[in-house]
Amino acid sequence: MAVDTELASLREDFRSRLPEAELITCHPSMVLARISRTKYKDIRVGIQFPKGYPEVPLLVELKSKTVTEKVLDNVTKLCDEELKKWRGKQQILSLLLFVKQFIDDNPFIACSDEVTYIKKELIGEQDDLKLKQRAGVVNMTIRECRYFLSAKLSVPDNYPSDAVRIEIGECNVPPDLLAVFVGQAQELARRCVTPPIKPRPKDPPFTPSPSLQTVACLLANDCLRHCVKQKCHLCGKLALPDNPKVWHVYLLALDT
Numbered sequence: 197m198a199v200d201t202e203l204a205s206l207r208e209d210f211r212s213r214l215p216e217a218e219l220i221t222c223h224p225s226m227v228l229a230r231i232s233r234t235k236y237k238d239i240r241v242g243i244q245f246p247k248g249y250p251e252v253p254l255l256v257e258l259k260s261k262t263v264t265e266k267v268l269d270n271v272t273k274l275c276d277e278e279l280k281k282w283r284g285k286q287q288i289l290s291l292l293l294f295v296k297q298f299i300d301d302n303p304f305i306a307c308s309d310e311v312t313y314i315k316k317e318l319i320g321e322q323d324d325l326k327l328k329q330r331a332g333v334v335n336m337t338i339r340e341c342r343y344f345l346s347a348k349l350s351v352p353d354n355y356p357s358d359a360v361r362i363e364i365g366e367c368n369v370p371p372d373l374l375a376v377f378v379g380q381a382q383e384l385a386r387r388c389v390t391p392p393i394k395p396r397p398k399d400p401p402f403t404p405s406p407s408l409q410t411v412a413c414l415l416a417n418d419c420l421r422h423c424v425k426q427k428c429h430l431c432g433k434l435a436l437p438d439n440p441k442v443w444h445v446y447l448l449a450l451d452t
Contacts, residue, residue, distance in 0.1 A: 199224050199245050202286045214292060229292055233299050234354050236262045236306040239271070241295055243288060253279035254287050258295075267308050271298055303332025306355050310409035318409075318416055334408065335365075338416040340424040342440055343369055345377070347415050349408060356406040359385035368440040369420070377419040381411050 203222055210219045214231070220240075221228035227243040242257040256275050258268045278294050279287055304311050304327070311327065314334065319325045324337040332351035337344055346365035352358040362381050367374055388410060391402035426435045 198250065202288060203227070205286065206288050209289060210292075213289060214296060217292065217296065227288055231292065231295050231299060233296075234306070234357075236354075236356065237299050238262055239268070239295060239299065241292060243291065250282075250284055250287060253283060254291060256291065263305055264308055267305055271295065274298065301330055303351050303353065303355070304329060307351055307406060307408050310406055310412075313409050314412050318412055323416075334412070336412065336416070337366075338420050340421045342438065343420060343424050343436070345369065345374075345415060345420045347412075349412060351408060355408075357389060357404045359389045359407045360411055362411060369423070369436070373423065373436075377415060380419065381414055384414055385411050 203224065206227070207219070207222055210217070210229075214229075216232065218230040218232070219227075220230060224245065227241075229241045229243075230238065231241060232238040238260055240259045242259065244255040246252045246255055253276065256272060256279070258272050258275075260268060275291060275294060279291065282290055299305060311334065314336070315325060319336065320339075322339045324335075326335040327333070328335070332353075332355075334349040334351070335346070336349070337346040345367045348363040348365060350361040350363070352361065362378065362385065364374065364378055369377070385407045388407035389404045392399075395402065424434075424436055427433060428435050
């Protein structure tokens with residue numbers, strides 16, 4: 197009887213409390229709901245009533261075509277911890293609201309693998325990485341020899357359909373070279389989300405591709421780290437001076 201009462205309450209309150217969600221199944225044997233913020237932030241929540249409910253917490257299974265299994269496992273563990281707090285009370289609506297809040301508060305849910313790659317594979321001991329989880333911002337500072345480049349990469353809500361936004365902070369490479377770096381990064385991000393003007397006849401239909409890891413690798417590896425180590429084809433010496441202050445002095449001399 198308690199289950200029937202909770203299900204009736206769920207049917208009545210679901211639309212007002214979760215206007216963008218979908219209640220697919222609402223039956224004593226199974227409750228199935230779809231919590232979606234965007235196409236890529238979409239989780240299906242399967243719920244079953246164990247024997248002894250509500251003193252025994254609900255059984256929860258999360259599935260998604262776009263969210264990774266690792267993220268789903270972590271969210272499931274968080275749900276299980278929250279459910280323990282609601283023993284003896286109605287739990288379904290609170291659980292669904294919790295999942296919705298998690299999706300809203302975690303913009304990286306759509307690019308968790310990319311963030312992991314940046315942390316483990318791209319950032320070295322000499323570099324800095326700061327993640328602003330709720331804002332969906334990756335702040336990284338890449339260092340090579342005596343040169344450095346700081347970049348702020350912001351993940352938009354509709355990622356990866358929308359490209360990552362790029363802002364360059366402090367940097368001690370020559371301005372003309374930095375302009376090339378930024379132009380390449382912006383163009384690469386654009387290509388990830390914009391179909392070609394003249395696609396080849398045999399190409400499959402265009403679909404947006406993730407741009408966070410692609411842009412981060414370009415700025416770190418292909419731009420800063422690569423250029424600092426490049427040598428002049430004529431003299432064989434490094435193209436950039438070993439001391440970044442040298443080109444600063446050179447630019448000041450040109451201005452005088």
